[in-house]
Amino acid sequence: MNEQRKAIGTWMRVRTAAAACAVIAALVCAAPARAGEGDWTITDFTFRSGEKLAALRLHYLTLGQPIRNARGEVTNAVLIIHGTGGNCRSLMVRQFADTLFRAGAPLDTARFYVIMPDCIGHGHSSKPSDGLHMRFPHYDYDDMVEADYRTLTEHLGVHHLRLVLGTSMGAMHAWVWGETHPTFMDALMPLASLPTAIVGRNRLWRDMAAQAIREDPEWKDGEYTSPPRAGMRAAIDMLIIAGAAPLPMQRQLANRDTVDRYLEAQIRTRMASTDANDLIYQLDASRSYNPEPGLAKITAPLTAINSGDDFINPPELGIAERLIQQVPHGKFVLIPASEQTHGHGTHTWPALWKEHLVALLAASAH
Numbered sequence: 001m002n003e004q005r006k007a008i009g010t011w012m013r014v015r016t017a018a019a020a021c022a023v024i025a026a027l028v029c030a031a032p033a034r035a036g037e038g039d040w041t042i043t044d045f046t047f048r049s050g051e052k053l054a055a056l057r058l059h060y061l062t063l064g065q066p067i068r069n070a071r072g073e074v075t076n077a078v079l080i081i082h083g084t085g086g087n088c089r090s091l092m093v094r095q096f097a098d099t100l101f102r103a104g105a106p107l108d109t110a111r112f113y114v115i116m117p118d119c120i121g122h123g124h125s126s127k128p129s130d131g132l133h134m135r136f137p138h139y140d141y142d143d144m145v146e147a148d149y150r151t152l153t154e155h156l157g158v159h160h161l162r163l164v165l166g167t168s169m170g171a172m173h174a175w176v177w178g179e180t181h182p183t184f185m186d187a188l189m190p191l192a193s194l195p196t197a198i199v200g201r202n203r204l205w206r207d208m209a210a211q212a213i214r215e216d217p218e219w220k221d222g223e224y225t226s227p228p229r230a231g232m233r234a235a236i237d238m239l240i241i242a243g244a245a246p247l248p249m250q251r252q253l254a255n256r257d258t259v260d261r262y263l264e265a266q267i268r269t270r271m272a273s274t275d276a277n278d279l280i281y282q283l284d285a286s287r288s289y290n291p292e293p294g295l296a297k298i299t300a301p302l303t304a305i306n307s308g309d310d311f312i313n314p315p316e317l318g319i320a321e322r323l324i325q326q327v328p329h330g331k332f333v334l335i336p337a338s339e340q341t342h343g344h345g346t347h348t349w350p351a352l353w354k355e356h357l358v359a360l361l362a363a364s365a366h
Contacts, residue, residue, distance in 0.1 A: 036062060038059070038062075039059050039060075040058050040060075040155040041055050041057050041058070042055075042056040042058065042147065042151075043055060047137045047138070048140055048288075049138045049140075052137065053126065055126075057125055057126045058118070058120070058126070059087075059088065059117070059118040059123055059124035060115060061089065061092075061117075062114060063116075064110065064111070065113055066113045066157075066158070067113065073160065074113065076112050076162055077113045077160070077161050078107055078115065078162050078164075078165065079115050079117075079148070079152070079164045080114060080116045080165045080170070081116075081117065081119065081164070081173045081174065082118075082119065082169070083169045083171075084168060084169040084283070085239075085274065086122065086123075086167075086168075086169075086170075087118045087122050087123025088116040088117060088118050091116060091348065095349055096350060099350040099351050099354060100350050105354075106358050112162065115156065115158070117151060119144045119169070119173070120144045121136075121281050121282055121285065122278075122282070127275075128222070128275070128280075128281050129275040133277050134221060134222035134277060134280075136281065138281070138284065139281070139285055140286075140287060141173055141285055141288070141289045142176060142288070144173060145180060146180075149177075149180075149181060159184075160184060160186075162187070163185065163186065163187045163360075163361065164185045164187070164188050165188075165191070165357075166190050166191065166193075167191045167348060168312075169282075169286070170191075171193030171347070172193045172286070172289055174193075175188075175190055175195045175291040175295075178291075178297070178298035178299075182297055182298060182300065183299065183300075186300060186364040187360050188298070188303075189303050189305070190302070190304045190305075191305050191346075191347035192306055192310060192312070192313060192345075193304070193306070194313050194319050194320055194323075195291045195292055195295055195324075195327075196291070196319055197289065197290035198289055205241075206286065209234070209235035209238040209239065209279070209283060210279075210280045210283050210284065212230075212231045212232075212238075213231035213232060213279065214280070216229075216230050216232075218230070218231070219276060222276075222277045227271070229271070231276065232271060232279075236266070236271065236274065240263075240266055241311065242312050242344060243311070243343055243344045245341060245342045245344075245345065245346075246337075246343070247309065247339045247341070248340075292326075295326040295327050296326055296327070298330070299329070300329065301329040301330075301331075301360060301364045302329060303330075303332075303360045304324060304330065304333070305334075305335065305347075305353050305356060306332075306333075306335070307335045307342075307346035307352075309343045309346075311343060311344060313344070315334055320332045320334070321334075
């Protein structure tokens with residue numbers, strides 16, 4: 001335990017992404033059995049579409065170690081789910097991990113067994129770019145939650161969660177978790193989401209991004225030999241705007257040169273790390289999402305948090321305030337827009353919402 005604390009302490013002082021990866025690796029090596037980074041394969045997985053995959057690979061990262069009660073049941077597991085296009089390591093950025101996982105923090109990994117999966121279609125889990133391209137099964141959020149549920153129960157031996165916390169897409173998964181496995185967790189915290197079908201402007205920008213890729217002649221129905229750069233550029237432009245925060249950007253991008261440099265850097269980085277087919281599938285996975293009719297099924301305490309400058313979940317719709325009334329133990333928090341918020345990405349800055357996490361953990365403690 002002391003060695004793990006030292007590893008975490010070292011990691012919290014890391015400033016660069018490369019160094020952070022190295023310290024995470026050290027933490028994995030120091031952790032006990034079942035703690036670390038790994039893969040598991042589900043054979044003959046059937047998707048809700050009726051399509052099947054003979055071998056569905058699921059990747060995950062864990063921090064800390066499981067604590068078991070007298071019956072051998074894990075009592076301290078926390079599931080944290082990334083957003084669209086992310087992976088288990090995308091939440092290991094300093095402002096997220098430093099605030100939540102260090103010694104004394106709300107999810108101190110000396111006390112909690114933190115599990116972060118790569119959802120289907122993301123990271124090192126099975127995805128279209130592995131080779132099937134547009135022949136990959138058309139998964140949705142229910143498929144992704146079911147695969148993660150099976151990873152927990154059949155592979156990691158976790159049959160109850162202290163908390164399900166999700167960001168963006170992961171937040172929408174949290175709503176699905178609460179309805180499909182209502183007694184599986186003690187608490188739920190969806191960050192940057194709405195518990196209703198994705199329609200209106202939210203559906204519009206997703207469709208526009210996917211259509212831009214499909215209409216690029218270089219896409220070739222997914223069988224491209226080089227990336228469809230024009231379509232990808234348009235799609236990435238959409239992603240940048242959807243995640244933008246007007247107040248801090250107005251201050252940080254204060255002249256034309258800083259804007260141009262920011263855009264160039266974003267396009268370069270995102271083009272290098274995003275596959276066109278994967279992105280189409282990731283955007284399409286939300287097509288059947290609609291927890292609204294089943295919100296009363298959620299029995300665990302739930303705190304939903306959005307920010308006032310979220311382009312994807314604009315507060316003026318009033319949806320969260322209305323629908324949270326249907327959740328038996330639900331609470332909604334809207335963080336006012338400011339130069340400290342980060343638009344949709346406020347979900348990855350827990351300094352702005354950790355007090356609500358602490359309160360939720362306290363309220364749901366047995």
